[in-house]
Amino acid sequence: MAISLEEAREILLPLVQVLPVEKVPVEMSYGRILADALCAESDFPPFDRSPLDGYALIASEVYSATPEQPVILRQVDNVPAGSVSEIIIQGGTACRIMTGAPLPAGATGVVRLENTKVIGDQVYVFEGRETEKQICMKGEEIAAGEELIAAGVKIGFGAMGMLALNGEAMPSVYRQPRAALLATGSEIISVEKQLTPGKIRNSNSYMLSGQVIDAGSRPVILRNVPDEREAIIAGLKEAEQYDIVITTGGASVGDRDLIADVFRSIGVNVFFERVEMKPGMPVVAGVKGEKLFLGLSGNPAAASISFEQIIRPLLLKMGGRKTWYRPQVQARLAVPFKKSTGAKRFVWASWRQERGQLFVEPSAMQGNGMLKSAIAANSLMIIPANSPPLPVGTEVSVMLLIDND
Amino acid sequence: MAISLEEAREILLPLVQVLPVEKVPVEMSYGRILADALCAESDFPPFDRSPLDGYALIASEVYSATPEQPVILRQVDNVPAGSVSEIIIQGGTACRIMTGAPLPAGATGVVRLENTKVIGDQVYVFEGRETEKQICMKGEEIAAGEELIAAGVKIGFGAMGMLALNGEAMPSVYRQPRAALLATGSEIISVEKQLTPGKIRNSNSYMLSGQVIDAGSRPVILRNVPDEREAIIAGLKEAEQYDIVITTGGASVGDRDLIADVFRSIGVNVFFERVEMKPGMPVVAGVKGEKLFLGLSGNPAAASISFEQIIRPLLLKMGGRKTWYRPQVQARLAVPFKKSTGAKRFVWASWRQERGQLFVEPSAMQGNGMLKSAIAANSLMIIPANSPPLPVGTEVSVMLLIDND
Numbered sequence: 001m002a003i004s005l006e007e008a009r010e011i012l013l014p015l016v017q018v019l020p021v022e023k024v025p026v027e028m029s030y031g032r033i034l035a036d037a038l039c040a041e042s043d044f045p046p047f048d049r050s051p052l053d054g055y056a057l058i059a060s061e062v063y064s065a066t067p068e069q070p071v072i073l074r075q076v077d078n079v080p081a082g083s084v085s086e087i088i089i090q091g092g093t094a095c096r097i098m099t100g101a102p103l104p105a106g107a108t109g110v111v112r113l114e115n116t117k118v119i120g121d122q123v124y125v126f127e128g129r130e131t132e133k134q135i136c137m138k139g140e141e142i143a144a145g146e147e148l149i150a151a152g153v154k155i156g157f158g159a160m161g162m163l164a165l166n167g168e169a170m171p172s173v174y175r176q177p178r179a180a181l182l183a184t185g186s187e188i189i190s191v192e193k194q195l196t197p198g199k200i201r202n203s204n205s206y207m208l209s210g211q212v213i214d215a216g217s218r219p220v221i222l223r224n225v226p227d228e229r230e231a232i233i234a235g236l237k238e239a240e241q242y243d244i245v246i247t248t249g250g251a252s253v254g255d256r257d258l259i260a261d262v263f264r265s266i267g268v269n270v271f272f273e274r275v276e277m278k279p280g281m282p283v284v285a286g287v288k289g290e291k292l293f294l295g296l297s298g299n300p301a302a303a304s305i306s307f308e309q310i311i312r313p314l315l316l317k318m319g320g321r322k323t324w325y326r327p328q329v330q331a332r333l334a335v336p337f338k339k340s341t342g343a344k345r346f347v348w349a350s351w352r353q354e355r356g357q358l359f360v361e362p363s364a365m366q367g368n369g370m371l372k373s374a375i376a377a378n379s380l381m382i383i384p385a386n387s388p389p390l391p392v393g394t395e396v397s398v399m400l401l402i403d404n405d
Numbered sequence: 406m407a408i409s410l411e412e413a414r415e416i417l418l419p420l421v422q423v424l425p426v427e428k429v430p431v432e433m434s435y436g437r438i439l440a441d442a443l444c445a446e447s448d449f450p451p452f453d454r455s456p457l458d459g460y461a462l463i464a465s466e467v468y469s470a471t472p473e474q475p476v477i478l479r480q481v482d483n484v485p486a487g488s489v490s491e492i493i494i495q496g497g498t499a500c501r502i503m504t505g506a507p508l509p510a511g512a513t514g515v516v517r518l519e520n521t522k523v524i525g526d527q528v529y530v531f532e533g534r535e536t537e538k539q540i541c542m543k544g545e546e547i548a549a550g551e552e553l554i555a556a557g558v559k560i561g562f563g564a565m566g567m568l569a570l571n572g573e574a575m576p577s578v579y580r581q582p583r584a585a586l587l588a589t590g591s592e593i594i595s596v597e598k599q600l601t602p603g604k605i606r607n608s609n610s611y612m613l614s615g616q617v618i619d620a621g622s623r624p625v626i627l628r629n630v631p632d633e634r635e636a637i638i639a640g641l642k643e644a645e646q647y648d649i650v651i652t653t654g655g656a657s658v659g660d661r662d663l664i665a666d667v668f669r670s671i672g673v674n675v676f677f678e679r680v681e682m683k684p685g686m687p688v689v690a691g692v693k694g695e696k697l698f699l700g701l702s703g704n705p706a707a708a709s710i711s712f713e714q715i716i717r718p719l720l721l722k723m724g725g726r727k728t729w730y731r732p733q734v735q736a737r738l739a740v741p742f743k744k745s746t747g748a749k750r751f752v753w754a755s756w757r758q759e760r761g762q763l764f765v766e767p768s769a770m771q772g773n774g775m776l777k778s779a780i781a782a783n784s785l786m787i788i789p790a791n792s793p794p795l796p797v798g799t800e801v802s803v804m805l806l807i808d809n810d
Contacts, residue, residue, distance in 0.1 A: 026596060026611055027626055030618045046600060051704075081632065082591030084603040100592045100703065102603045141777070149780060157615025158779030161705055164611035165776065169597040186487030187505045191431060192574040195451060198489040198507045206431055206569035210562025213435045221432055227486065298505065300566055329758045348563075353734045356800075358758070371570065372546070374563030375554060395761075402807050 002274035002281060005344060008310055011271050015287055016318050019175040019243065026163045029155045031216065032173035033320040038149040038159075041166050043139030048103040050110045051136050055123055057094040059109030062128025070117075070124040079104060094123045103135060110134040152322035154216070154403065174320030177217040179311075180239035181205040183224040184232055184259065185249035185298050190224055203371065204248040204296075204303050211307050214403070215315040232262045240291060243318060246311060249298030251282035259295035260284045268293045276385070278345045280305035300371050305346045308380065326399045328382075331358035337383060337390040344385045348377035351398050360398045377401065407679035407686060410749060413715055416676050420692055421723050424580040424648065431568045434560045436621065437578035438725040443554040443564075446571050448544030453508040455515045456541050460528055462499040464514030467533030475522075475529040484509060499528045508540060515539040557727035559621070559808065579725030582622040584716075585644035586610040588629040589637055589664065590654035590703050595629055608776065609653040609701075609708050616712050619808070620720040637667045645696060648723060651716065654703030656687035664700035665689045673698045681790070683750045685710035705776050710751045713785065733787075736763035736803045742788060742795040749790045753782035756803050765803045782806065 003011075021035040050056065057073055065071040073094035079085045081100035089095055089106035097103070097110060109131030117124040142148065148166070149159050155173070163171050183202045191201055202224045209219035220242055225231040227250055239245040250259040251273070260273050263286050270286035279302040284295030294311055296303040313324035331351050339345070351360045360381050363373035382397040383390070390396070408416075426440040455461065462478055470476040478499035484490045486505035494500055494511035502508070502515060514536030522529040547553065553571070554564050560578070568576050588607045596606050607629045614624035625647055630636040632655055644650040655664040656678070665678050668691050675691035684707040689700030699716055701708040718729035736756050744750070753768045765786050768778035787802040788795070795801070 027614055027624075030615045042600065044605075046605065047603065080591055082593070082603050100590065100605070148777065153780075155615075156780065157612050157619060157709070158776050158782070160615040161608040161612025161709075162776045162780060164596045165606050165608035167596060167598075167600070167606055185505065186485055188487070191569045191572060193572075195447065195572070198452065198487055200449075200451060200505075201570050201572055203566040203570035207562050207566025209432055210435045210560075210565040214562060219432075304562070304566075330761060353763070356735060358763075371563050371567045372553065375558075375561065375567060377563070 002276045003272050004276050005309055008272060008275045008283065008285065009313060012285060012292065012310065012314055013317060013324070015290075015292060016314050017290065018320050019177060019318050021172045022175050023170040023172055026160060026169055026171055029163065029171055029173060030157070030160060032155050032176075033216065034149055034151055034153050034155055034159065035172040035174050035320060037147050037151045038163060038166060038168060038171075040142045040144050040146045040148055042144045044142035044165065045136050045138055045140065048138050049136045050097045050099060050101055050103060050134065052110065052112055052134060053099050054097060054110050054113045054134070055094040055116055055125070056089060056097045056103050056107035056110050057125070057131065058089060058091065058107065059128075059132040061091065062109070062111060062125045062131060065125045065128035067126045070126050071128060073123045073125060075118065075121045075123050077104065094125075108132055152320055154321070177244060177315050177318040178220055178242040179212045179217055179244050179246055179315065180220050180222055180242040181208050181212070182222045182235045182239050182245070182247045183249060184227060184235070184247055185224070186226040186228070188224045188249070204298065204300055207300055207304055207371065208246060208248070208307055211304065211312065212315065215312045216319050216321070217315045227258060229258060229262055229265070232258060233266060236262070236266060236293075243291070244311075244314065245291065245293045246307070247293075247295045248303050251284050251295045251297050263293050263295065275306070275310065276343045277305065277309065278341060278343045280309065280346070281343065283310060285310075304374060309346065327402065328397050328399050329358055330395050331360040331398045333390055333392055333394045333396060334359040334361040336392050337362065337394070340388050341383055342386060345383040347381040347383060348373040349379050349381040349398065350377060351379045351400070358398075360396060407681045408677050409681050410714055413677060413680045413688065413690065414718060417690060417697065417715065417719055418722060418729070420695075420697060421719050422695065423725050424582060424723050426577045427580050428575040428577055431565060431574055431576055434568065434576055434578060435562070435565060437560050437581070438621065439554055439556055439558050439560055439564065440577040440579050440725060442552050442556045443568060443571060443573060443576075445547045445549050445551045445553055447549045449547035449570065450541050450543055450545065453543050454541050455502045455504060455506055455508060455539065457515065457517055457539060458504055459502060459516050459518045459539070460499040460521055460530070461494060461502045461508050461512035461515050462530070462536065463494060463496065463512065464533075464537040466496065467514070467516060467530045467536060470530045470533035472531045475531050476533060478528045478530060480523065480526045480528050482509065499530075513537055557725055559726070582649060582720050582723040583625055583647040584617045584622055584649050584651055584720065585625050585627055585647040586613050586617070587627045587640045587644050587650070587652045588654060589632060589640070589652055590629070591631040591633070593629045593654070609703065609705055612705055612709055612776065613651060613653070613712055616709065616717065617720065620717045621724050621726070622720045632663060634663060634667055634670070637663060638671060641667070641671060641698075645693075648696075649716075649719065650696065650698045651712070652698075652700045653708050656689050656700045656702050668698050668700065680711070680715065681748045682710065682714065683746060683748045685714065685751070686748065688715060690715075709779060714751065731804045732807065733802050733804050734763055735800050736765040738795055738797055738799045738801060739764040739766040741797050742767065742799070745793050746788055747791060750788040750792075752786040752788060753778040754784050754786040754803065755782060756784045756805070763803075765801060
């Protein structure tokens with residue numbers, strides 16, 4: 001009996017646990033999942049500072065300055081960035097200040113260098129309105145203690161900069177799930193071998209390893225095994241060392257479709273063997289101890305969709321993400337979709353915007369085993385169960401192959 | 406004199422060359438840029454094969470079969486996947502066949518196992534229409550010699566599978582550009598140091614290293630240097646070993662804004678020092694020999710936009726990509742954009758779809774030095790030069806922070 005995709009997820013998601021935390025150098029943290037929320041260690045800027053090169057002064061003294069009627073102040077100090085002035089700005093004085101340097105005590109404004117002229121120690125200010133706005137105030141961007149990055153966020157370039165700014169040289173991130181990939185099938189030979197009659201090369205393990213990486217996880221490609229009980233058991237023994245076990249092949253019905261039997265024979269509690277979706281219906285799923293075993297179809301089109309819809313959310317949860325599904329939009333069919341379909345169907349597709357409208361179009365090649373269609377796709381079109389053939393312009397849901405929360 | 410962003414790109418793009426090619430194991434190729442187009446080594450499937458478990462037979466013999474009037478055939482062989490049958494199917498015979506196995510000679514159809522029953526060596530066929538459709542024909546998916554993946558494509562999971570299927574155990578990919586990142590500024594301390602008065606930590610190098618990775622390249626973070634000519638020259642000497650040199654700080658106007666001078670003093674031919682855009686106007690760009698030197702602002706908001714708009718396209722070209730710019734859509738402002746702006750302005754933003762329409766909204770925090778806004782963004786909103794304040798609903802261009810061709 002096939003169960004729905006939603007039921008499959010409801011069964012499996014509670015069974016996986018978030019992996020332990022590890023520390024990595026911030027320069028290695030890109031793409032990792034932050035384990036502890038980052039809170040600001042201190043205000044930022046950590047002091048009132050100048051956003052430009054110019055003169056720090058008392059704003060009210062120069063407000064009326066014009067090129068014809070300059071205000072003349074006495075220069076009392078010079079603060080480069082990284083230095084702190086000891087002096088206090090008093091009436092009639094100004095302090096040379098560089099971009100990023102702390103404002104001297106007493107100063108309430110900064111006039112831009114271009115609006116001044118210096119003769120000896122005298123500073124002529126030609127334009128003095130709004131100098132009080134030329135200050136980055138302490139804490140203006142970040143208040144001490146404020147949450148800057150939530151736990152579970154994928155670290156991008158902004159987060160990397162923010163971690164560094166806050167002195168997080170070794171942020172805590174979740175360990176990445178390691179997924180063992182075991183291709184089964186007596187027709188399968190490994191990638192470096194020459195083709196012989198009746199054989200095809202193992203493409204599933206490589207395709208899935210890309211999908212594992214795309215899910216922020218680490219693939220381990222095991223040596224492929226023939227459709228023989230003992231060989232598969234030996235492969236599974238090796239696969240069990242990793243965080244999740246994924247096989248391809250032998251998940252349909254037939255003499256040689258051994259996976260469910262073999263899973264049971266090594267003590268896996270099998271929950272279901274088929275999921276109501278196309279492609280990707282054969283999915284043998286079970287658990288042994290705390291480890292999930294997932295047997296996917298040997299057909300790449302089916303295996304890739306089963307992975308995307310069922311295994312990817314599991315890996316995202318294990319890896320510490322808070323949201324486990326890709327973003328979706330609604331778009332109109334740019335071409336008719338002619339196949340009527342009993343089960344919910346996923347179709348590799350490309351979306352684009354034209355005259356303010358989103359359109360989606362299936363990749364040229366679809367069907368069993370067609371890797372080509374995945375190469376050109378930027379999305380997955382979702383055709384609801386029991387759909388008749390759909391005309392151009394029908395609105396459908398489109399899952400974007402991007403990874404934002 | 407500031408030049409336009411388009412002019413800046415026109416000057417710099419012709420100066421960078423595509424990097425040499427290297428071979429990597431296919432399992433390490435995810436995210437790399439394919440250097441040679443992949444053409445199919447042979448037809449796929451490499452032989453007529455069965456897409457299901459059942460019996461290979463002569464289609465015309467069973468067309469009329471029904472549960473009441475089964476057609477009875479004699480079983481003559483059994484072909485598991487990976488094996489080749491020696492026999493030829495003749496009138497009145499059928500051959501047991503597994504998913505993926507080659508069709509025996511003479512067979513013109515396959516009947517599904519579920520529609521048969523076996524007694525001794527007799528196969529009862531209960532449903533025989535369209536058995537000729539149950540064959541995957543040799544070359545049906547891929548024709549020998551056909552171009553499967555174009556050169557310059559970023560290798561995703563579909564391409565990884567396709568490379569493996571075609572026996573490409575060591576595909577040729579472009580070497581990834583290595584970008585040296587040198588932060589200058591006497592106020593800058595490195596990430597592991599304690600804050601002291603007047604100092605801030607180096608966030609730019611880490612933010613930019615994330616952006617470099619996002620551009621498919623490899624960052625090298627150098628030790629930050631103070632605003633001193635000799636220290637900067639020493640830093641640049643180290644930076645020159647890499648494929649492109651990127652500095653931050655010292656790119657504005659002022660006593661301590663040394664970068665353009667220092668670039669020139671070591672023999673860099675400086676083309677321009679400012680680009681008409683906000684933020685990110687200070688960009689000192691030049692070339693020494695065949696190496697580009699780019700001096701960005703010390704302000705993270707400015708540096709990140711300069712990188713995104715000017716340096717990212719250069720890295721994509723060096724890395725072998727054919728398209729150098731992110732995809733764009735049009736979306737309506739979900740909130741007013743109140744700032745009028747003289748130069749073209751880029752604003753970290755989030756887009757979403759609501760009631761069939763795309764909307765875009767600036768990230769909460771914008772302005773100088775605000776890393777926060779980049780963390781929450783999934784796009785960059787583009788406000789044209791000379792825009793007045795824009796009301797809710799104004800249509801603007803939005804650059805999506807994704808990487809598809």
